[in-house]
Amino acid sequence: xxxxxxxxxxxxxxxSDARRSxxxxxxxxxxxxxxxxxxxxxxxxFGLVQPLVFLALFGPLLVGSVGSGLPAADVWLWFVPSVLVxxxxxxxxxxxxxxxxxxxxxxxxxxxxxxxxRSSQIVGRSLKEVVPLVAQALLVVLVMxxxxxxxxxxxxxxxxxxxxxxxxxxxxxxxxxxxxxRSQEWMFWAVQQTVLFPLMxxxxxxxxxxxxxxxxxxxxxxxxxxxxxxxxxALFAGDLTASAVAWGFLAAGLxxxxxxxxxxxxxxRSTD
Amino acid sequence: xxxxxxxxxxxxxxxxxxVHAVRGVDLDVAPGExxxxxxxxxxxxxxTMRMLTTLVRPTAGTATVxxxxxxxxxxxxxxxxxxxxxxxxxxxxxxxxxxxxxxxxIHGLGARTARTRAHDLLDALDLAGLAHRKVESLSGGQRRRxxxxxxxxxxxxxxxxxxxxxxxxxxTRANLWAHVRRLRAEHDMTIVLTTHYLDEADTTAERVxxxxxxxxxADDTADALKRDLAGDRLVLAVARPSDAxxxxxxxxxxxxxxxxxxxxxRVTARVADAPTAAPHVVRTAATAGLEVTxxxxxRPTLDDVFLALTxxxxxxxxxxxxxxxxxxxxxxxxxxx
Numbered sequence: 001x002x003x004x005x006x007x008x009x010x011x012x013x014x015x016s017d018a019r020r021s022x023x024x025x026x027x028x029x030x031x032x033x034x035x036x037x038x039x040x041x042x043x044x045x046f047g048l049v050q051p052l053v054f055l056a057l058f059g060p061l062l063v064g065s066v067g068s069g070l071p072a073a074d075v076w077l078w079f080v081p082s083v084l085v086x087x088x089x090x091x092x093x094x095x096x097x098x099x100x101x102x103x104x105x106x107x108x109x110x111x112x113x114x115x116x117x118r119s120s121q122i123v124g125r126s127l128k129e130v131v132p133l134v135a136q137a138l139l140v141v142l143v144m145x146x147x148x149x150x151x152x153x154x155x156x157x158x159x160x161x162x163x164x165x166x167x168x169x170x171x172x173x174x175x176x177x178x179x180x181x182r183s184q185e186w187m188f189w190a191v192q193q194t195v196l197f198p199l200m201x202x203x204x205x206x207x208x209x210x211x212x213x214x215x216x217x218x219x220x221x222x223x224x225x226x227x228x229x230x231x232x233x234a235l236f237a238g239d240l241t242a243s244a245v246a247w248g249f250l251a252a253g254l255x256x257x258x259x260x261x262x263x264x265x266x267x268x269r270s271t272d
Numbered sequence: 273x274x275x276x277x278x279x280x281x282x283x284x285x286x287x288x289x290x291v292h293a294v295r296g297v298d299l300d301v302a303p304g305e306x307x308x309x310x311x312x313x314x315x316x317x318x319x320t321m322r323m324l325t326t327l328v329r330p331t332a333g334t335a336t337v338x339x340x341x342x343x344x345x346x347x348x349x350x351x352x353x354x355x356x357x358x359x360x361x362x363x364x365x366x367x368x369x370x371x372x373x374x375x376x377x378i379h380g381l382g383a384r385t386a387r388t389r390a391h392d393l394l395d396a397l398d399l400a401g402l403a404h405r406k407v408e409s410l411s412g413g414q415r416r417r418x419x420x421x422x423x424x425x426x427x428x429x430x431x432x433x434x435x436x437x438x439x440x441x442x443x444t445r446a447n448l449w450a451h452v453r454r455l456r457a458e459h460d461m462t463i464v465l466t467t468h469y470l471d472e473a474d475t476t477a478e479r480v481x482x483x484x485x486x487x488x489x490a491d492d493t494a495d496a497l498k499r500d501l502a503g504d505r506l507v508l509a510v511a512r513p514s515d516a517x518x519x520x521x522x523x524x525x526x527x528x529x530x531x532x533x534x535x536x537x538r539v540t541a542r543v544a545d546a547p548t549a550a551p552h553v554v555r556t557a558a559t560a561g562l563e564v565t566x567x568x569x570x571r572p573t574l575d576d577v578f579l580a581l582t583x584x585x586x587x588x589x590x591x592x593x594x595x596x597x598x599x600x601x602x603x604x605x606x607x608x609x
Contacts, residue, residue, distance in 0.1 A: 020380065032374045036365035106359015110422060113325050113355040114378045115347060 025116045029124025037132055044132045047091055051083045051140050058206065076149040081159065081232030082205040084137045085225065088163050089200060091136070092129045092170035093192055096178030099125070100185055103178070122175055122263040129171035130164040137163055152238030158245070159235040162252055166228050169255030172263035179266040203229050227251035273430050273462045274301035274324065278333035281319050281486075293319040295486040296333065303429070306456065306463045308477030310470070310574060312586055316486035317466040318358070321434050324464070325355050338430045351379070354428035354461075358435050361419045362407040368418055369394065369403040372425055379426035386425075393421040397451050413444035417451065424455060431456075433465035437472060445469075449476055470574045470586060482578060489581050494574060501580045502572035503528060504546030508539045508553065509566035519564070522556050537565075546570060 037043065063075045102108040111121060137160055141151065151159075174192070181187035200206070202216060203225035209217050220226040231248020239245070281294040294316040301307050309317045322328040324337050326346035334341070340348035355361075362371045369390050376386030394400045397417045402410060407418065416436065423431055433452070437445040453476070456463055467473050473480050474494045482490040482497070490497055506526070510519050513536055520539045524532050528544030543549045546569035557564050578586040 025378075028374060028377055032363070032366070032370075035367075035370055036363075039367075040365075102363060104359075105364060106357050106361055107363045109327065109357050109359060110355070110361030110419075112327060113350055113353070113357070114375065115351045115380070116378055117347075 020115075022117055022120055025120030026124040026127065029116065029121055030127050033125055033128035034131055037128075041135075044135050047087065047132065047136050048139055050090060051087045051136070052143065054083050054086065055080070055140070055144065076144055076147065077151065077236050078233060080140065080144050080149055080151070081236045082229060084140060084159070084163060085166070085203070085229050085232055086200065086205050087136055087140065088133050088167045089170060089196065089225065091133055092167045093174050093196055095125075095129060095171050096174035096176075096188060096192075099175050099178040100182070100188060103182055104185070118267045119264040122172060122267050123260060125175055126168045126172040126260060126263065129167040133167045134160050134164055151236040152240070155235035155238050155240055158240060159232050162228060162231055162235070162248055165249070165252040165256050166224075169252065169257070169259035172256070172259030176259070176263040176266040179263075179270050182270070199223060199225050202226065205229055224251035224255045273303045273305070274299060274335070274337050274464065276300075276324070276333060276335040279320065279323060279330055279335050280332040281316075281323060281328060282331045293486055294323070294330075297483075297486075297488055299481065299488065299491075301462060301464060303462055304460055305479055306477050307465070307479045307481060308473035309464065309466045309481045309483060310468070310473045310578075310586075311466075311483035312468065312584075315483045317483050318434055319486075320483070321432055321464070321466055324349075325353060325432050326350055338428075352428060352430065354423035354426070354431040356419045356423040356431070356433045356436050358438065360407070360415050361422045362415065364406075364408040366407050367404050368399065368407060368410070371407065371418070372421055375422050376425045381426065389425060389427075390421075393424060396455065397421050398447075413440055413447065416440060416444070416448055420448070420452060420455075424459075427459065428461070429459075430462045430464070433463060435466055435468070437467070437469065445472070468586070474574050480574065482574075482581065484578075484582055490577065497574065497577045498572040499544075502576035503530070503542040503544060504549075504572060505570040505576070506541050506543045506546045506549055506553070507566070507568040507570065508550075508557075508564055509537045510539070510557075511537070511563040511565050513537050515562045518560065519553075519557055519562050522553055522560065522562075526553060 059075070059079055062079055099108060102111075112118070141149065141156060177191055178188055181191065202209075202220045202223045204210075204220065205225070209220050209226070227244070227247045228251055229248075230244040231242075231246075231251075234240075234242040234244045234248075276297055276299045279294060279297040279299070280292075283291045283293055285291055297316075297320055299320075309320065311317045319328060323330045323342060324335055326342050326349050330343065334343070336342070337349045338352035340346075340352065342349055362368065366374075369387075372390035372393060373383070373386045376389050377383065381389060391400070391403070394403050397420060399414065399417055399421065402414060407415065410418065420433075420436070423433070436452075437448055440448065449472070452463070455461070465477070478493060480490075480492065480494050480497060481488055490501065492500070506523065506529075508519060508523065510516055516534045516537055516539055520532050520534045520541075523529055523539055523541045523543075526541070526543045526549045528542075529549075530542045532539070532541040550567050550569045554564050554567055575586045578584070
């Protein structure tokens with residue numbers, strides 16, 4: 001057993017009442033969440049498997065069906081934005097499972113007994129989603145360049161920003177779900193899977209909704225993902241001033257605001 | 273340091289069932305005390321600690337912790353206390369030193385100060401060689417010491433330890449307590465801990481608060497509780513069963529004797545001071561022609577105290593927890609988010 005002693009801390013009063021700003025709290029949470037991702041980026045690379053499989057196996061089918069008669073480059077301009085939104089959807093909607101893990105281990109409880117504001121813990125975690133999803137999206141775009149993808153550079157940058165906003169919202173919803181079903185963990189995956197696929201199909205990600213039945217077209221208008229997908233396609237095509245872009249940012253922004261509000265309310269109510 | 277009055281927590285389990293997990297607890301803890309809250313599973317000790325650490329909102333009553341009200345100023349409570357919960361506080365995928373630095377920063381330390389403080393704690397808790405290890409790669413005992421380090425990183429004057437040694441082997445438990453005791457002596461900390469290890473409460477705490485069914489049923493030093501509530505136990509045996517009643521009659525005359533019981537050749541009784549009474553009884557028995565073949569003076573344990581208070585053994589109480597207790601435990605678990 002060690003004989004080392006712990007010197008009394010010279011600068012920290014034991015009952016320090018020093019307050020930080022809310023943004024400092026968010027920053028601390030963000031950095032803590034990002035550190036394992038940066039240190040071991042395997043999860044970011046692993047997250048690329050799914051989009052690359054879709055591009056490799058589903059892309060050629062599109063070229064031969066809906067894209068018939070179009071040059072492959074145009075099909076990629078239609079489909080790569082879809083894949084980026086899909087990657088964002090899958091990546092961020094599952095992130096609540098990380099919080100579930102921390103809830104069951106005791107790490108989340110430990111954070112709740114620190115001076116960090118409750119809301120900063122949800123906002124910081126949700127903002128963290130931006131880094132892996134933007135990194136993955138950039139890699140997908142780079143991988144597709146040799147296959148004929150020629151997006152507008154400014155559109156790509158704006159598209160990444162749009163994905164980031166969407167990812168924050170979806171991540172916040174995922175955390176809120178994890179907290180809401182904390183006493184029945186299996187419910188997380190049941191709800192996530194139940195919501196995920198209707199959202200994806202009704203966004204026109206994989207196949208154009210224009211050729212679908214009328215009721216699907218109507219239902220898709222209530223799906224924020226559909227507006228984001230349309231916006232991403234317009235941006236990649238270089239049509240930065242299209243109304244679809246404005247609608248996309250509005251939908252993503254609303255998703256982020258509502259997601260964060262729901263997430264913050266969930267964590268605040270969790271200790272009542 | 274802590275003052276509660278009528279602290280209560282009810283969980284509404286269903287429309288027809290409300291579980292009263294904590295029922296009007298009054299508790300005062302002075303600065304520098306080391307208090308163990310002892311009770312069986314579902315007794316309400318963890319729920320009480322969760323209320324004091326702002327993890328759970330009380331249903332009724334008041335609580336002031338480290339000078340701040342848990343209901344009206346929970347943020348101030350969190351700034352002033354250290355907390356080591358039942359689970360592992362450090363994130364699985366974090367490196368040990370990073371987690372300590374982040375928690376130091378969370379408590380307002382500057383980056384450099386937090387790093388220095390983290391390394392000081394790692395040295396003090398025998399964790400220096402593990403600073404850059406991922407938390408999930410540590411053993412149970414090492415993780416527990418990291419948890420203690422997290423609770424101490426900001427130098428709190430009040431530290432809560434919720435069953436800190438559960439699941440650890442005896443050697444690791446002893447090691448952990450040696451560290452905690454030393455750090456406490458160096459920093460003059462007040463410590464409140466919950467435990468269901470009887471020996472831990474007995475040897476570690478200067479004061480034991482016994483809770484059962486959500487209420488405080490005893491509150492004193494371990495020695496005083498054992499002396500006043502349980503008493504020593506005197507065990508004697510005679511060669512012939514026919515002599516046992518006569519021996520029991522002699523034992524009954526010992527000062528403070530009660531619960532005198534005859535079982536075959538064996539006579540047991542609670543007495544005020546067994547080591548003093550034993551030779552006296554043996555001498556008197558010899559004078560009366562009774563052949564005493566066995567004599568044992570046993571000091572009481574906290575389990576004897578619990579038995580005297582509730583009629584149940586604390587060792588068995590977890591297994592015999594009532595449905596209400598179990599529902600309360602489940603409901604409290606839901607609050608862990």
